[in-house]
Amino acid sequence: MNYKDGLLPALLLSVIAHGAVAVEQAKVGRTASDNNAETLPSVEVEESVEKAATFSGSTSVINKQTLERDQVFTVNEALRKAPGVYVRDEEGFGIRPNIGIRGQNPFRSTKVLFLEDGLPFNFAPYGDNDIYYHPPIERYDGVEIYKGADLTQFGPQTLSGAVNYLTPKVPTKPGGFASFTGGNRDYLNGHVRYGGMFNGVTGVDSAGGTIDYIHKQGSRARDNTFAELDDVNLKSIIDIDAQNRLTLRGDFYREDSQSTFGLTEAEYSNFGPRYNPFKNDRFTTERWAASATHQHYFNDDVTLETSFYWSSFHRDFWRQMNQQPSDLNNCFAGNNAANLAFREARLSGQAIDVDSCNFVRGRLREYETWGVAPTIHAKHDLFGVDNQLDAGFRAHVENQYRRTVDGGLPTARDGVLGEFQDRYAQAFSGFVQNKFMLGDWTATPGVRVESVSYQRENKLNGQKGESSVTEALPSFAMTYTPVDQATLFFGVHRGFAPQRVEDTIGNDGNSVEIGAEKSWNFEFGVRSQPMRGVKSDLTFFHNDFEVLTVLGTVGGNDSPVAQGAALFEGVEFFNRFDLGETFGWNHNPYLQVAYTWLPTAESTSPFQCMSQSNGQPQPQSRCPGGNVYGSEAGKRLPYAPENLLTATLGYSNPGSGFDAHFETVFVDQQFGDFMNLESGSDHPDGPNSVNARSGQFGKISDYVVVNFATSYKIHRDITLYASLKNMPDNDYLVDRVRGMLPGSPRLVQAGFKYEF
Known part of the structure; x- marks a missing residue:
């Protein structure tokens, strides 16, 4: 589909049309309120x-x-404020985040489900659940992290x-803001948002929307690096009548x-963490999306x-080296x-001249x-108790x-042309869960069914293949609230992730004997507010994987896809x-x-x-004995630090609009290989290999990052702010998957926000 044709322009034009109505009506009403100096209305459409x-189950909320x-600069900075979440830097801008939850390897966030307003x-x-795209975190008004049985929805x-x-x-009334932030390393961030709701729109009860634009750019997280991005987001709400609402x-x-990727041991030692000779590497993306x-509200109890959602994503990644420092590229054709x-x-x-490598x-x-995903929410009184039914289907x-x-x-x-492929996935899924509310107790049984089919065509040799998987995923959650200040919870659900197209079907069209990832996930804990001004949550989790998929790049080489058993507690x-x-x-x-304590993150079997399907094994050089090199039961899994801590100490004065705080982030040591x-x-091949x-x-050694942020509302419409990221400018290592990758250096930022 060409984004210039079809559904997307219709949706965008609808949003823009309603925005135009908003602007015109705002002009009419603005004169009388010019001297009122109101800021962006705090009242928003429900x-x-x-x-x-x-x-x-267990959840975390990072609110607006x-x-x-905290003047959050990247999604990494936001998510590390939640327990159980491990994030690591890559390019310094958070545009390709690496996120792991409850011990899962964060590489390309392959083990995490991403949603926007509940939609994929x-x-x-x-x-292909790798994430090579992430919008600027500034355009969101909050982030929710789910980790329990509710995932089956x-x-x-x-x-x-x-x-x-x-x-x-x-917002219920027209308003918006404009902000600007600048900093070292050529950092610039401009952000504008405007929106409002309006009554009296022809044919509907009310209509309105918001438009949000962000431009960010910066450079020199490493030598020969920069990033520049633009994001335009539109949203429109149309209250058709008392029973119907449309959100676009x-x-x-x-x-x-x-x-680019990482460094060799000697490059890191001789030239420092910022060294990067690959000046012609380039990464460009473009994404269009609509939903x-x-x-429809049948009554107060049934909705x-x-x-409907659609997206088109285009990515070009040009690299002067293939993947790892150990690669032997054909730089000098015919001259090995x-x-x-x-x-x-x-x-x-x-020091090398990369351009000498043609x-x-x-x-x-x-x-x-x-x-497309229809979902019904219904309150009912089956068995004489209060119930909440949620059921849905997705194609x-x-x-x-x-x-x-x-x-x-x-x-x-x-x-x-070295690769030319079409890959296709089609999925049908459905879920149903019912919450029984019995006084201080709730019990929520549920089930989700996923049915996925795959196709892959190698257009260079004409080979085709297909595969499929169907799985039922039960869940059960329970809560008990003995006092208003505390809620105990328990949950169990079947963990599941479908195999990727490239893992289940090979270049030659033969299927690979690989199944979906499966686990049994348990948790229990308490959410409490023991006294005014205090909020405290404590959760124990036990995730037992009978099938966990790992890729060769997780272990630092190009070994084929492998599976094994693992335990995380x-x-x-x-x-x-x-x-x-x-x-x-x-x-x-x-x-x-x-704080997260992960004492157990171990293989309970080798990763095979x-x-x-034709019986052809993977090369022994990559899988000695049929297993990932070095993989065996009892070993701690790579990229699973035992301790994670993010602590914030600050002072605020709500009356004056002043806030200042320090944030300390601690990441424990972790292994970079199986x-x-x-x-x-210590590699078995020898120290000179x-x-x-x-x-x-x-x-990877443990490290500490210290940040500082402060803001002051000098006028009811104007806020000044400043921040220091990685104040001591510590050098630290975050990853070894494709060579030694450093964390982001110090970034000093300052700016203002004007609300209107």
């Missing part, structure tokens, strides 16, 4: 996109006030958790950046909500000795996804168009203490802590490389 408050107060957010959640990823982003609510959403996103949600010498220079820590590889991807389709092109010059943007703790609220003071010292090596020099020197093996 919407039902927030889910966390109604869930039985927190995002603004990623470009291929069934067939959504799917398909129910292994560990889901992240639901909340789009801005439409549209979004356009564009990114142009230099993005429509119709709500039918029907949503020169190619070996070029790789050896990197492994030895010598090679660039373009990984070119296009995704198109659409779906979902996604297409992937993939090409890999090898160019003969460092700046080439075309060349020899731990404790999550969250506490918020506002002294001002507790003692009725105008001054409010506060403390917030999000999958064989093809062998649990202390350093690359390619693998030992590649930077992909060994432990």
Whole structure:
């Protein structure tokens, strides 16, 4: 589908039309209120996109006030405020986040379900759940994290958790804001939002909307890197009558950046963490998306909500090296000795001229996804007790168009076609759950069914293949509220994630003997507010995987996809203490802590490389004995730090609009490979081997990041703010998957927000 044709323009034009009505009516009403100096109205249209408050299991909410107060710069900064969530940096802008929940490997966020207002957010959640796109966090008004049995309402990823982003609510009166932030490393961030609701619109009770635009740019998180992005988001609400509401959403996103991978051990040691010689790497994306949600209220007890969503995502990633520092690229065609010498220079820590390597590889991807999802919510009194029934169905389709092109010059943007594939996934799913409310108790049994079919065609050799999976996913949750100040909860559900298209069907059309990921996830805990100004949550979780999929790149090499059994157990703790609220003071010292303890994150079986359906095993060089190199029962899994802590200590004065706080982030040490090596020099191939020197093996040391933020409302319409990210400018390592990758250096920011 071409985004210039079809449904998307119709939806966007509808939103824009209502926005035009809003602007014209705002002009009429603005004169009388010009001297009133009102800020953006705090009253907003009531919407039902927030889910966390109604869930039985463990949830976390990062609200609008927190995002603004902490001057959150990336989604990584936002999510680390929630217990149980591990995020790591990659390019310094948070536009390709790596998120893991409850011990799952964060690489490309493959184990996490992403939602926007409850609708699927990623470009291929069934067939390729890697996330190479993320809008600026500033355009959202809140983030919810779900980790319990309530995940079965959504799917398909129910292994560990889901992240639901909340789009801005439409204000009841016209208003908006404009903000600007600048900083070192050429950082600029401009953000404008305007919206409102209006009565008397022809043919409907009321209508309105918001338009939101963000431009961000910055450079030098590493040498030869920069990022520039634009995001335009539109949202319209049409109250047709007392029983019908239509919500329309549209979004356009564009990114142009230099993005690259990691360093060898010697490069990191000789040149420092900011070294990056790959000046011609380029990453560009473009995404169009639209959705429509119709709500029909049969009465106060029964609501039918029907949503349609569509997105088109285009990504070009041109890299002067293929993937890892250990790769032997064909830089010097036909001269293997020169190619070996070029790789050896990197492994030895010598400065290289990458442009002398006449090679660039373009990984070119296009995704198109659409779906429809009706859901019914009904209150009833079956068996003489209060009940809440939720049931829904979803039909979902996604297409992937993939090409890999090898160019003969460092700046080439075309060349020899090495991969040309079409991949297709079609899914039908449904869920039903019923909450029985018995005084202080609730019990919520439920079930979700996922049925997915795949197709893959290699257009270079004409080979085709197909596969399918169907799974029933039961769940049960229970709560008990013995006193108003505390709620105990328990939940169990079947964790599930479908296999990716590329994992289940090979280039030759043969299927791979790989199944879906499956686990049994248990949790119990308590949510409490023991006294005014204090909020405290404590959760124990036990996630037992009978089938967990790992990719070779997780272990630092190109071994094929593999599966095995694993166990994750731990404790999550969250506490918020506002002294001002507790003692009725105008001054409010506060403390917030999000802590995760993960004592168990271990393999309970080796991870076995999958064989093809024709019986062809994977190469022994990559899978000795049929298993991922170094994988065995009892080993701690890579990228699963035992302790995570984010602590905020601050002071606010609500009367004057002043806030200042320090935030400390601690990430414990973690292994970068399945062998649990202390350093690359311990590699079985020997300390002088390619693998030992590649930077992909060994432990990642623990690290601490300290941030500071302050804001002051100098006028009822104007707020000034400043922040320091990574105040001490610490150097620290965050990843080894494709070489040694450093965390983001110090960033100093300051700006203002004007509300109107």
